[in-house]
Amino acid sequence: MVIGERKPFDEIMRMAEGLKKIMVLGCGGCVTVCLTGGHDEVRVLSSQLRMARDKAGNPIEIIEKTIERQCDPEYVDQVESIVPEVDAVFSMACGAGVQFMAEKYTGKPVYPSLNTTFVGGSKKEGYYVERCQTCGECKLYYTGGICPIARCSKSLLNGPCGGSTKGKCEIDPDVDCAWQLIIDRLKSLGMMDRYEDIMPANDWRTNRDGGPRKMIREDFQR
C-alpha cells in the first residue's frame, strides 16, 4: 500500500491561513489502513484546526468527509455538491488522491495534509516499512524476493558495497543491509549461484525516468 504521514500541524495551519470554510477530506484506501488519512484522522485534524483557530480568535468552519478512494473519479464525484461551499479542500489522501481531486475540481484549491512517503506494508500495527520503489521492472526473481532498488541505500544491483557491517547498512545501524538479506535468503534457498551473475546496467525507462507512467488495459477501453 501507499504509506503517508500527516504533515506537521503548523504547515497545515499556514496553508489554511485566511480561509473561512474548508473541507477536510479523508480517503478510505491505503491511508486509512496506515492510520494517517481515514475517517478518524479527518476528525482529529479538523478538531485541531478548529481549536487552534478559535484560540486565535479567527474561527474556521470545517466540513468533515471521507470517501472510499480519492484516486478514483467515481468516488471523487461524490463530493461535487460540497466543494462549491468551501474555500479549499484539505485532502488527507496520498499525492495521487490530492491530484485526482485537483483535476476534477479545477476552480478550487486542493491542499495536501499528508506527505506521501513510500510503497510498503505494515510489520505490525503502526509500524510501516518501504518495500517497493515502483521501478517498473521487477527483479525479485534474481534477488531472493528482496528488492535491492528499494532496500539498498544505494540501489546497488551488484551489491553489497564495502559499508555493510554485521548485517547493517553503513547509513544507519537500524537499517538492514539489503544485500546481506539477499545473500542469506539465496543461501537458504540453495540459489547462491545467482549471486555471481552480473546484473547489467538497469533500464530506468520503466522507472519514472521515462516520464510519467500510465498503464492501459486495452480490453477496458471500449
Add this chain to the structure above:
Amino acid sequence: MSVECKTDSRLEKILRSGQFAVTGECGPPRGADPEVIRKKCGLLKNNADAFNITDNQTSVVRMSSISSSVIMMQEGLEPVMQMVCRDRNRIAIQSDILGGAALGVKNMLCLSGDHQKFGDHPAAKNVFDLDSIQLIHAVRTMRDEGKFMGGDEVKGVPKLFIGAAENPFADPFEIRVPRLAKKVAAGVEFIQTQCIFNLKKFGEWMKGVVDRGLHEKVFVLGGVTPFKSFGMARYMANNVPGMDVPEELLKRMKDTPKEKQAEEGIKIAVETIQQLREMKGISGVHIMAIEWEEKVGEIAQKAGLLPRPTV
C-alpha cells in the same frame, strides 16, 4: 597475467612487468586553489608510481577528480582518477571518462561511492544509475570494444587502465571473494583494497582469491593506512563503516606515549607492507596517508620500496 600493456599507464607497465607497485593518494582541496594540489604533489613525487585523486570522498564537496588529476599531471605525477557512481548518471560518467582520457589521464578507479548521508550535503539526491561493477564494464567496453553503453561507436577510445576497490573486511565475508570475481568478470585490471589492519582476516580473503586463481587475472594492491594517533585508530575502529581494526593494534597504539604515537603508526604501516609483500598474489600496496601526504615517502623508504622503478 598478460604482459602486454593496453594503455600508456606507468602503473600498468610496472604491474605487468612483474614489479611490486606502490600507489598513493591525494585528496583535492575544498576550494579552487590549485596550489594545494601542487604542494601535495611536491610531497608525494617519486614516492609511489601513481596517486589516486579522490572523487568527493565521504560525500564532501571538493575540487573535481578530473581537474585535480590534470593539475597533478602538470606536476609530473601520474594520477589514478577516481570516479563514483553517486553523483553522475551514465551519460555524465561516459562523458567524464572521455574528458579525463583526452586530458591525459591514464588510470581510473571505479567506485560506487559513499552515501551522501556522510557528507556536507546530506539533502542531495543521489544517482547510482550504475554500480561499480557496471561502471567497470562500461569503461572496459568503451576502451576495448569502442562502444558506448548505448551501443554507438566511440570515436577515439579512452585508453585507461581500469581499477576498482574491494573491502575484504565488510560483511558478509563469504561473498567478498565472489564479489571480486564479479569485478574481474566485468573487466577490472587492478584492485586496491580497503585499509588492512587485520592481517589474519586479509590473509584468509587473499587465500580465497588465490584459490580461485583471481590473482592471475587482476593485480591486487593491499591498502595501508598509517595511524597518526591512538585517537585516529579508535575513530577508524568505531566510526568508519567496513573497517576492521583488531584490539591488539588499538592496544599497541594506546600503550604508546602520545608523542611517539605517530612514529608507532608508521612502524605498524611498514610492518604491514612487509607482511603483504610475503603474501602470495599481492602485486603492490596502496598507501593511503590521509591528510598526511608527507609521510608516504618515509613509509615507502622504510618498507624498502624506494627508489621507484623507471619504466
